[in-house]
Amino acid sequence: xxxxxxxxxxxxxxxxxxxxxxxxxxxxxxxxxxxxxxxxxxxxxxxxxxxxxxxxxxxxxxxxxxxxxxxxxxxxxxxxxxxxxxxxxxxxxxxxxxxxxxxxxxxxxxxxxxxxxxxxxxxxxxxxxxxxxxxxxxxxxxxxxxxxxxxxxxxxxxxxxxxxxxxxxxxxxxxxxxxxxxxxxxxxxxxxxxxxxxxxxxxxxxxxxxxxxxxxxxxxxxxxxxxxxxxxxxxxxxxxxxxxxxxxxxxxxxxxxxxxxxxxxxxxxxxxxxxxxxxxxxxxxxxxxxxxxxxxxxxxxxxxxxxxxxxxxxxxxxxxxxxxxxxxxxxxxxxxxxxxxxxxxxxxxxxxxxxxxxxxxxxxxxxxxxxxxxxxxxxxxxxxxxxxxxxxxxxxxxxxxxxxxxxxxxxxxxxxxxxxxxxxxxxxxxxxxxxxxxxxxxxxxxxxxxxxxxxxxxxxxxxxxxxxxxxxxxxxxxxxxxxxxxxxxxxxxxxxxxxxxxxxxxxxxxxxxxxxxxxxxxxxxxxxxxxxxxxxxxxxxxxxxxxxxxxxxxxxxxxxxxxxxxxxxxxxxxxxxxxxxxxxxxxxxxxxxxxxxxxxxxxxxxxxxxxxxxxxxxxxxxxxxxxxxxxxxxxxxxxxxxxxxxxxxxxxxxxxxxxxxxxxxxxxxxxxxxxxxxxxxxxxxxxxxxxxxxxxxxxxxxxxxxxxxxxxxxxxxxxxxxxxxxxxxxxxxxxxxxxxxxxxxxxxxxxxxxxxxxxxxxxxxxxxxxxxxxxxxxxxxxxxxxxxxxxxxxxxxxxxxxxxxxxxxxxxxxxxxxxx
Ligand code: BMA
Numbered sequence: 076x077x078x079x080x081x082x083x084x085x086x087x088x089x090x091x092x093x094x095x096x097x098x099x100x101x102x103x104x105x106x107x108x109x110x111x112x113x114x115x116x117x118x119x120x121x122x123x124x125x126x127x128x129x130x131x132x133x134x135x136x137x138x139x140x141x142x143x144x145x146x147x148x149x150x151x152x153x154x155x156x157x158x159x160x161x162x163x164x165x166x167x168x169x170x171x172x173x174x175x176x177x178x179x180x181x182x183x184x185x186x187x188x189x190x191x192x193x194x195x196x197x198x199x200x201x202x203x204x205x206x207x208x209x210x211x212x213x214x215x216x217x218x219x220x221x222x223x224x225x226x227x228x229x230x231x232x233x234x235x236x237x238x239x240x241x242x243x244x245x246x247x248x249x250x251x252x253x254x255x256x257x258x259x260x261x262x263x264x265x266x267x268x269x270x271x272x273x274x275x276x277x278x279x280x281x282x283x284x285x286x287x288x289x290x291x292x293x294x295x296x297x298x299x300x301x302x303x304x305x306x307x308x309x310x311x312x313x314x315x316x317x318x319x320x321x322x323x324x325x326x327x328x329x330x331x332x333x334x335x336x337x338x339x340x341x342x343x344x345x346x347x348x349x350x351x352x353x354x355x356x357x358x359x360x361x362x363x364x365x366x367x368x369x370x371x372x373x374x375x376x377x378x379x380x381x382x383x384x385x386x387x388x389x390x391x392x393x394x395x396x397x398x399x400x401x402x403x404x405x406x407x408x409x410x411x412x413x414x415x416x417x418x419x420x421x422x423x424x425x426x427x428x429x430x431x432x433x434x435x436x437x438x439x440x441x442x443x444x445x446x447x448x449x450x451x452x453x454x455x456x457x458x459x460x461x462x463x464x465x466x467x468x469x470x471x472x473x474x475x476x477x478x479x480x481x482x483x484x485x486x487x488x489x490x491x492x493x494x495x496x497x498x499x500x501x502x503x504x505x506x507x508x509x510x511x512x513x514x515x516x517x518x519x520x521x522x523x524x525x526x527x528x529x530x531x532x533x534x535x536x537x538x539x540x541x542x543x544x545x546x547x548x549x550x551x552x553x554x555x556x557x558x559x560x561x562x563x564x565x566x567x568x569x570x571x572x573x574x575x576x577x578x579x580x581x582x583x584x585x586x587x588x589x590x591x592x593x594x595x596x597x598x599x600x601x602x603x604x605x606x607x608x609x610x611x612x613x614x615x616x617x618x619x620x621x622x623x624x625x626x627x628x629x630x631x632x633x634x635x636x637x638x639x640x641x642x643x644x645x646x647x648x649x650x651x652x653x654x655x656x657x658x659x660x661x662x663x664x665x666x667x668x669x670x671x672x673x674x675x676x677x678x679x680x681x682x683x684x685x686x687x688x689x690x691x692x693x694x695x696x697x698x699x700x701x702x703x704x705x706x707x708x709x710x711x712x713x714x715x716x717x718x719x720x721x722x723x724x725x726x727x728x729x730x731x732x733x734x735x736x737x738x739x740x741x742x743x744x745x746x747x748x749x750x751x752x753x754x755x756x757x758x759x760x761x762x763x764x765x766x767x768x769x770x771x772x773x774x775x776x777x778x779x780x781x782x783x784x785x786x787x788x789x790x791x792x793x794x795x796x797x798x799x800x801x802x803x804x805x806x807x808x809x810x811x812x813x814x815x816x817x818x819x820x821x822x823x824x825x826x827x828x829x830x831x832x833x834x835x836x837x838x839x840x841x842x843x844x845x846x847x848x849x850x851x852x853x854x855x856x857x858x859x860x861x862x863x864x865x866x867x868x869x870x871x872x873x874x875x876x877x878x879x880x881x882x883x884x885x886x887x888x889x890x891x892x893x894x895x
Contacts, residue, residue, distance in 0.1 A: 094367040098277035099171070103162055103218065107268075112155040112221060124418040125182065125267035126156050126222075131416075139415075140699050140709075142619050142630035145261045152264035153226060159219040164212055164274070171276035172308070174212055178204045180270025183250045184223040190216055198228070200250035200269065201448055201469060201488045203495075222266040225250075232476065238528050241520045242473040247481075249488060251412060252445040252471050258637045259694070259703035263415040270450075280307030280362060282372045287358055287498055289378060289553065290336070292399075297342035297378050301360060303333040305370075313369070318359040335360075344399050345377025345500040347438040348461030349406075349726055349745065353377060355458055355500070377458055377500025383555040391572025394597040395688030396439075396463065396503055402778065404681070404745045405463065405689035406724045407437035408706065409601060412446040415698050422452055424711075428696055429456045431707055435717055436724035439463040441560075441600060441691050444509035445471030448492045457501035464501045465600070465691070467560065468492075468544055470508035474515060477535025485539060489547040497552045505548045506557045507540035510577070513564035560600050570596055575689075577601035581672065582643060582704075587650060591676035592732065595683040602676050603693030604647070605640055606669035606716070607662040608708035610853070612700045615710070626658040635702040647672070651815045653895040663890055666715035667849050669704075670864065671816065673716050677723040678730040682741045684780040692720070715849070715864040727775070729754075729802045729809035736789035738811075740802055742773065743780040750775040754783050756802040758793065761822050761846040763869030766793050773804070788813075796820045799846055801868065810866050816892060821848055824893040826867065836878040839887070843867050848892040856881035867891075 108117035109129055118133045130136040130151060137144040168174070176189070180200060187195040187206070190213060194206045229244035240246055245255040256262035275281070283304040291298040301317060314328040317337050327335045343354040359373035382397045396403050413420045413428065432440060440457070442449060444467030457464055468489065475481070496502055514520055515536065521529055545556040562574030565584075570576050576596035580586040582604050591602065607613065607626065614623040616630045625631065635641060648654050648668050655661045673692055680690040697709040706716040723730075727750065728743040740756060755770035773783045784802070797820050800811040812819060822845040829840040836858060841850065847867040852860050858879025867873055877884070 093363070095369075096278050096367055097370050098275055098281045099168060101274045103160065103176075103272045103274055105160065106162065107158055107160045109156060109158045109267075112157045117159070120158055120267075121418065122158075122160075122268050122272065123180070123270050125265035125269055125416055126151055127263055127265055128416040128418055129267070139261060139263060141616060142628075143633045145263070145633060149262065152262075152266070153224050155224055156222045156266055157219065158222070158268060159217065161215065161217050162274075163215055166214070168274075168276045169212060169214070172209075172278045173207070173281070173306075174209045174274070174276040176206045176208050176218075177273040177275060178206075178268075178270075179272070180268070181220065182222070182266050182269045183225060183248055184228050184266075186221045186223075188217075188219040188221075198249065199484050199488055201492060202249075202484075203491050218272075220268065224266070225264060232481075235478065236476065238524065238532075240474045240476065240532065241514065241518075246473045246475050249469075249484060251417075251447045252469065252473070253412065253698065254415065256636070257445060258640075259411070259701055259705070260636065260698045261415055265416065269417055277307075277370070279364065280305050280310060280313065280369045282306075282360070282362060282370045284494060285360060285372050285374060285498075286494070286551075287374060287376050289380070292342065292344075292378055292380055295341060297339040299337055299339065301335040301337060301358070303335060303360065305333060305362065307369075312364055314363045316361040316363065318357075318361070318373075320357050321359075339378070342378050345379040345458075346461060347398060347403060347463055348433055349436060349438045350398070350401075350403065350747065351461075353459060353461030353500070374498050375455065375458060376498060379500055381463070381503045381554070383504055383557065385574075390686070391569065391597065392574070393688070394574055395685070398463075398503075401747060402685065402688065403438070403463075404684055404778075405439040405465075405598070405691065406677075406681075406745075407432065407439040407441070407462075407690075408692045408695035409443045410440045410446075410695050411443055412698050413696055417447065420450075425450075425452050425456055427711060428707065429453075429460055429462060431711070431713065431717065432462060432695065433460050435706075435721035436726065437462065439465060439503070439689070439691060440695065441465040441467065441506075443467055443471070443694075444469055444506070444560075448496070451495075454496055454499040454501055458499050462501055463503040464499070465504045465506060466496070466502055467506045467509055470511060470539075472510045472514055474511060474520065474532050474536060475539065477531070477538055482538065482543065486543055486547070489544055490551065493547055493551045497554070502552075502554055504555050504557055505544070505552075506560050507544050508559050510560070510564075511536065511540070512559040513561055513577070517564045517566045570594070573597060575600040577693075578676070579603075581676070585643065585646065588647075588672035588675045591672070592679040595680055595687050597687055598689040599676070599680050599687065600689070600691050601693045602673070603704035604669045604672045605637065605644055605702060605704050606665040606714055607644075607702055608697070608700065608705075608714065609710065609712040610659070610662065611710050611712060611857070612708045613658075613662065616700050624658045626661060631702065634700060640702060644668070652817050653892075655895065660890070660895070663851055664895075667816070667864065667892070669706075670715035670719040673706075674719050674723040677720065678728070679732070681723070681728060681743050682730055682732065682780055684743060685778075692716075713859070713863070715851075718862060718864045725807065727805070727807050729804055729807050731800065731802065731809065731811045733788070733813065736787060738786040738788055738800065739782045740784040740786070741780055742775045742783045742804060744775045744777060747777045749777055750805065752805050754802065754804045756784055756786065756800060758791070758798050758800050759846075759869070760793070761797055761799070761820075761869065762844065763846070766798060767791055775804075794820070799866070799868075810868075816848070819848065819892070821893040822846065824889075824891050826850065826889055826891065828887070828889065830884060830887065833876070836876060836881075837884050839875045839877060840872055841867055841875070841889075842872045843869065845869050845893075851890040852877070852887065853890075854884060854887045856884060856886075 107120040109120040182200040232247040286302040288300040361371040563569040757768040861876040
């Protein structure tokens with residue numbers, strides 16, 4: 076949350092002449108050096124940062140994202156690292172009554188020395204630490220932090236157990252679990268100062284935290300409570316001034332009270348962007364005593380109610396989110412950290428990725444449990460852009476220890492993060508873990524264990540995920556909690572009827588994409604399929620290779636972390652698509668394949684609304700240049716899935732299925748509006764001649780999915796391999812094919828193009844006399860195409876905007892499925 080400390084400035088803002096004695100905050104990010112603990116040569120370091128990026132900046136290691144370099148940098152994680160800075164503090168600050176050092180993220184086993192005094196020892200990268208340094212701080216100071224490698228701590232923790240827990244030693248260390256290697260990411264176990272270090276000095280009081288609780292949200296009034304934690308020697312006689320959007324709302328002056336009730340009349344609600352405006356109030360509190368300003372803090376707050384509704388029904392149990400009393404269909408993806416070196420993720424990266432989510436009509440992201448509790452900016456932007464967040468606690472695909480030290484550490488981590496994120500309107504759910512329960516029940520983790528051992532491990536699971544975490548969420552927030560994702564794995568008969576589900580029959584178990592249409596669960600929180608990334612990413616990985624597009628190079632093999640990944644892409648491609656034998660085409664078809672399978676799933680789930688109320692695919696983004704399940708590659712390029720997903724996620728969607736001889740055409744409406752109009756469907760041959768057509772006047776109910784047209788295909792005679800079915804309703808259009816892409820008898824590629832320079836790029840107009848399928852535009856210039864991988868209908872014009880800084884577009888190329 077963007078807490079703005081109004082140091083001195085508030086005097087001006089308020090236009091008054093009040094005295095001020097507000098806390099002073101200073102970032103300690105300058106003059107840092109680092110070295111391996113057994114060496115003497117210091118190198119310059121960036122804070123926040125991590126040892127890999129510092130070594131890279133100093134040219135001490137090769138770029139781990141290129142080729143097989145990852146292997147040659149593994150020594151870094153096995154080394155102890157020392158970071159050090161010197162800083163001065165002026166006498167005015169030294170005279171303040173309280174001075175503390177705040178560490179917002181130390182990764183992970185750190186010993187912190189200030190002027191040679193050990194002031195802190197840490198063992199959790201997800202926690203925040205605050206140390207009183209009043210007595211140690213001088214004019215000239217040295218701050219030194221020793222980071223011990225994780226292995227020795229993990230081995231020591233392991234020695235206390237008389238059994239082995241799945242999945243490796245990472246479970247003992249509280250940090251991003253993906254850093255130990257994942258099936259889409261490298262093994263780059265970082266260490267360092269990964270979040271800010273601040274020096275805070277103050278005299279009288281300091282606001283530690285504010286939490287704005289919604290007591291009662293009605294259309295006429297929002298009854299709110301400001302829960303204020305104030306630190307100080309004497310908190311009596313304080314006056315709290317609350318401003319809403321810069322207007323004084325109320326003044327409260329009772330002694331020793333920090334729960335302040337206030338109201339907002341006719342409140343505007345916060346909505347996910349696809350259903351309304353994600354409106355945010357700015358709520359600021361100023362603490363005064365005897366007319367002097369002592370501190371202030373402000374928060375952006377969206378007023379909304381969000382509930383997870385799990386109610387028994389005739390088929391099982393519902394699973395949907397209700398926002399402001401309305402059931403909301405969740406559309407989106409799973410989010411992972413944007414870079415293995417977190418300090419390289421800039422505000423611009425956050426902004427651009429979240430814009431991409433909004434642009435693709437997503438209204439929910441799941442922050443997956445093997446990554447990190449994200450930086451404040453991530454949630455600030457989700458609040459602003461109207462994206463709901465399913466927030467996992469950071470536990471994934473393993474069983475964790477349950478000793479008292481571990482539990483205490485996790486308890487503090489949960490409190491820190493739940494409190495840090497609780498004002499965010501975007502947070503819709505806290506979820507205990509990713510696939511721990513699924514793994515325990517289905518992945519053979521219980522094999523060969525005694526009953527006592529099994530009971531102990533499962534009891535430890537329950538202590539954390541069934542007791543500690545839900546209690547923490549309930550104590551500090553009004554957000555709902557869900558124990559684990561998925562609740563019922565694919566081996567469980569409840570998969571289809573209750574809870575959230577991960578469908579990995581497709582991909583991991585090799586089932587055809589049609590499986591997505593056969594077993595639709597109540598809420599799909601993961602399903603996915605891999606593809607190759609853009610040529611740009613492939614070239615980057617292969618930059619030390621003589622052939623930069625070689626998709627079988629050692630480098631490319633190292634950037635495919637799923638052991639059967641290449642084979643699975645190949646097998647699925649052979650089922651549904653032509654399999655090209657050159658890399659450029661193979662990459663293109665792999666993206667079409669991913670988009671084909673995934674949109675089949677998205678649409679089947681949306682057609683099943685309200686039985687199914689959510690579709691979050693695996694995965695939105697990458698943490699390095701990778702062959703993975705992402706829909707946006709490491710350089711931010713949209714894969715075919717992101718473009719086609721955008722169409723499948725539209726609020727009003729026409730989606731068809733074949734059921735025996737009937738073509739059922741559904742209208743899905745995620746808005747709360749009723750639509751009426753003409754639904755027309757035409758069967759066209761590939762030259763655009765209408766073989767058959769029909770239209771119907773229809774009414775589309777709010778928040779619904781229903782069949783609006785049924786076409787009996789048995790009575791019609793045409794070659795299924797040579798037709799496209801085009802349905803239109805108002806602004807919506809859908810193209811449907813009756814056979815697999817590989818069986819389409821497409822005409823030759825024949826596309827006319829016209830390119831015009833515009834102020835911020837190029838306008839490209841395409842047309843053809845025949846149907847052109849999956850038209851793909853690409854060029855050497857970097858930029859973004861407004862649309863891509865689309866079908867071009869015969870005799871229709873399509874305009875695409877290419878946004879780029881390039882002044883000329885020399886090498887625009889076009890591929891289409893018609894080429895094969
Ligand atoms: C899911 C995730 C990840 C994994 C992905 C692909 O289950 O939770 O653990 O990367 O599958 O295998």
